[in-house]
Amino acid sequence: xxxxxxxxxxxxxxxxxxxxxxxxxxxxxxxxxxxxxxxxxxxxxxxxxxxxxxxxxxxxxxxxxxxxxxxxxxxxxxxxxxxxxxxxxxxxxxxxxxxxxxxxxxxxxxxxxxxxxxxxxxxxxxxxxxxxxxxxxxxxxxxxxxxxxxxxxxxxxxxxxxxxxxxxxxxxxxxxxxxxxxxxxxxxxxxxxxxxxxxxxxxxxxxxxxxxxxxxxxxxxxxxxxxxxxxxxxxxxxxxxxxxxxxxxxxxxxxxxxxxxxxxxxxxxxxxxxxxxxxxxxxxxxxxxxxxxxxxxxxxxxxxxxxxxxxxxxxxxxxxxxxxxxxxxxxxxxxxxxxxxxxxxxxxxxxxxxxxxxxxxxxxxxxxxxxxxxxxxxxxxxxxxxxxxxxxxxxxxxxxxxxxxxxxxxxxxxxxxxxxxxxxxxxxxxxxxxxxxxxxxxxxxxxxxxxxxxxxxxxxxxxxxxxxxxxxxxxxxxxxxxxxxxxxxxxxxxxxxxxxxxxxxxxxxxxxxxxxxxxxxxxxxxxxxxxxxxxxxxxxxxxxxxxxxxxxxxxxxxxxxxxxxxxxxxxxxxxxxxxxxxxxxxxxxxxxxxxxxxxxxxxxxxxxxxxxxxxxxxxxxxxxxxxxxxxxxxxxx
Numbered sequence: 001x002x003x004x005x006x007x008x009x010x011x012x013x014x015x016x017x018x019x020x021x022x023x024x025x026x027x028x029x030x031x032x033x034x035x036x037x038x039x040x041x042x043x044x045x046x047x048x049x050x051x052x053x054x055x056x057x058x059x060x061x062x063x064x065x066x067x068x069x070x071x072x073x074x075x076x077x078x079x080x081x082x083x084x085x086x087x088x089x090x091x092x093x094x095x096x097x098x099x100x101x102x103x104x105x106x107x108x109x110x111x112x113x114x115x116x117x118x119x120x121x122x123x124x125x126x127x128x129x130x131x132x133x134x135x136x137x138x139x140x141x142x143x144x145x146x147x148x149x150x151x152x153x154x155x156x157x158x159x160x161x162x163x164x165x166x167x168x169x170x171x172x173x174x175x176x177x178x179x180x181x182x183x184x185x186x187x188x189x190x191x192x193x194x195x196x197x198x199x200x201x202x203x204x205x206x207x208x209x210x211x212x213x214x215x216x217x218x219x220x221x222x223x224x225x226x227x228x229x230x231x232x233x234x235x236x237x238x239x240x241x242x243x244x245x246x247x248x249x250x251x252x253x254x255x256x257x258x259x260x261x262x263x264x265x266x267x268x269x270x271x272x273x274x275x276x277x278x279x280x281x282x283x284x285x286x287x288x289x290x291x292x293x294x295x296x297x298x299x300x301x302x303x304x305x306x307x308x309x310x311x312x313x314x315x316x317x318x319x320x321x322x323x324x325x326x327x328x329x330x331x332x333x334x335x336x337x338x339x340x341x342x343x344x345x346x347x348x349x350x351x352x353x354x355x356x357x358x359x360x361x362x363x364x365x366x367x368x369x370x371x372x373x374x375x376x377x378x379x380x381x382x383x384x385x386x387x388x389x390x391x392x393x394x395x396x397x398x399x400x401x402x403x404x405x406x407x408x409x410x411x412x413x414x415x416x417x418x419x420x421x422x423x424x425x426x427x428x429x430x431x432x433x434x435x436x437x438x439x440x441x442x443x444x445x446x447x448x449x450x451x452x453x454x455x456x457x458x459x460x461x462x463x464x465x466x467x468x469x470x471x472x473x474x475x476x477x478x479x480x481x482x483x484x485x486x487x488x489x490x491x492x493x494x495x496x497x498x499x500x501x502x503x504x505x506x507x508x509x510x511x512x513x514x515x516x517x518x519x520x521x522x523x524x525x526x527x528x529x530x531x532x533x534x535x536x537x538x539x540x541x542x543x544x545x546x547x548x549x550x551x552x553x554x555x556x557x558x559x560x561x562x563x564x565x566x567x568x569x570x571x572x573x574x575x576x577x578x579x580x581x582x583x584x585x586x587x588x589x590x591x592x593x594x595x596x597x598x599x600x601x602x603x604x605x606x607x608x609x610x611x612x613x614x615x616x617x618x619x620x621x622x623x624x625x626x627x628x629x630x631x632x633x634x635x636x637x
Contacts, residue, residue, distance in 0.1 A: 042539055045072040046105050046357045053149040066119065068099045070152050070419035076104045085111040101139075101155060103148065110135045110143075112155065122162040134158060218296050225303050226286055232310060233286070236317055237279050245631065246270045265380040280312070282306060308558045351381055358418050365422055371497040372421060374414035381410040424504035425493065431507030432489045435482060438514060442479055445472075448525065455528050464531060471524045475517055482513045534593050538600060541583055545603050549575050552607075552614050559617065568617050571610040578603035 040058035042049060049057070049072070061068050069092075078086055085102035094100060099114040112131050116121075128134045138158045142151030261507035285306060287297050355378050362369055369375070384407050449472045456465055485506050492503035553572055556565070582599035585592065 006329065010218060015420055028439075041067075041069055043069070046072045047073045047080055048103065057149050061156050064156060066099055066114075066116075066156070066159050067161055068101055068152070068156045068159070069094070070101050070103070072103045072105065073107050076109075077107065078109045079547055081109050082111050085113045089113045089115075091585055098453055099159070103152075104269055108143075110139050110151075119159065119162070120235050123159075126162055128158070154482070203209065215296065215557065222296060222299055222303060225307075228291060229303070229306060229310065230283070230286055231545040233279050233283050237276065238284075240272050240276050240279070240320075244269060268320060271316075275317055275320065278315055282310065294455060330360065344415050351378060351385065351407075354414060358414060361418055361422075367418070367421055367425070369418070371499055372417060372603065374417040377410045377414040377417070379409045381414075384410070421500045424500035425498075428489050428493055428500065428503035428507045432486060432493075435486050435489075435510055435514075439483055439486075442475075442517075445475065445479075448521075452524055452527065456531070457590075461588075461590045461595075463594055464527070468524060468527060470528075471520050475520045475524070478513045478517045478520070481508050482517075485513075487511050503628045531593060533590065534597075538596050539586065541600055542579070542586060542603070545582075545600070545607055546579055547578060549607055549610065552611055556614055556617075565617055568610070568613040571606070571613040575603070575606040576607040 039054050042057055042059045046053065057070060061070075063144040071085075071088065073081070075086065080103040081102060085100060088102070091102045092100075095115050097119075099112065099116075099119075102113065104110070112135055123129070123131060123134060128137055134155060138154040139151035141146065142154055171553060283304070284472045355375065358374055358378075361367075362374075384403055387405045388400055388407065391397075391403060449468070453465060453468055456468065489503045489506045489510075492499045492506065501535060547573075553576075556568055556572060559565070576597070582596065582603045585596045585599045
């Protein structure tokens, strides 16, 4: 038990160190990169701003009463970004008229942080009403058009425009801003130094974790070697016990063997008992080995010694077995008269042993077996045991053998039934706990859905919003089904006659439901990326079609032929009109990608017809019959 405790303690320490390093890593990155990316009012970790954008922001943000600092980061959720913005604001010692605007990417959010009651009152009295209103009305419109720098400048101008300024106040504000900037820079350098110190401490902790991990691997290897040695000793112990428990020694006790055979059996018995003592001594040595990290070297040497001794001694039990077989071949005819009695005793002992074993297991696990009772199988085995004895007495060996095999199968089935009941119960309990946790997590599903829907709104058409709605409704239905199965699991487990098997079947259905919910959640949260990719591919497809059309039209213009080109010109016009219609769909807001792709299919079909007519014209094989193909009107202007 002590070694197991040490093993768990080592892993807990490693996990704790890794969690600590993971929590400090963003601060280390922030501290180490701050010097390289900081430029005036801008700290750009993501490469969001060009040099021109940075210069534009610095020029626009200089000389105002409210000093705005801008920072960009990557990979923070809305909650994480808000928390990180407040941490940075405190770490840099910002306050008063200093403001921090944090812009996150993947996902995209913007956070404005300040501590100024006067400014908060001015915002509340303005049209924006709230801080979020400031970013939504000033920053977001510019960001949607790709002008992030313009959004930053708009936020600064709006906030500074809220303050009633006078010449004296402006002058004081400019001087105060310069001084505040110097102080902020000084505090920023001090914060960077603190973060670097934390980084060094983290590296030291990680080094200690790696060393401890290596010791842990060494301990695992030694434990595995000890386990293999224990298995070898157990095997030798079983072989020796079976040999010493042989019926031949019963004949020896009854003086049913010759004097020479008696002397040989007595010698085998003494040698076997002596070898059993060796096995017990080695087992005690293995049991006493320490597996702490402070004694690994000594433990390794001791295991090497035991392995060598056991390898050199392993032939002795084999030789003893060979000597025993030689005597058994001579004395085996004497055993026929006692075989039935010994087999019956062994069989009854096996049933009693299995019964005691299962009673202990059922009591320890607090298992209710009234609904599915393994002891009924053992009672049936006892009844068939009596029938087997009758068959043995009558000499019906064929039926006796078949009945003996069925008795053994009943004992095996009883063991398996108890094992299954324990597994069914544990799996059902675990699933019930997980179901409660997952349902609590999905209580935030409406917020996720609204956020994903908001990202699509105004960008993509209603047909795509409807697809999201269908996913959301299907997820809700699946979650409701899972929630309805949870009380059924509880009822099946806690009933007066619990059905662990039924509870397990409910748990399997819940797992299947949650697998489908997880798939739908991934589709729901990834739908915007899917549509963006489709839009990009559709644009590339339209450009390819347009390029092919222009090349073909140029070839048609350059042709010097007297052939009839009416069909080719008509096909060219149809192809062009289909392209223009697809382009109109691509330029629509909100965008309907289903209609776009249908229009692109039509444009591709018309282009292929144009290319076919051009190829026929090039080979002087124009079609002489049929009407010219006219472009189809899709009913959209």
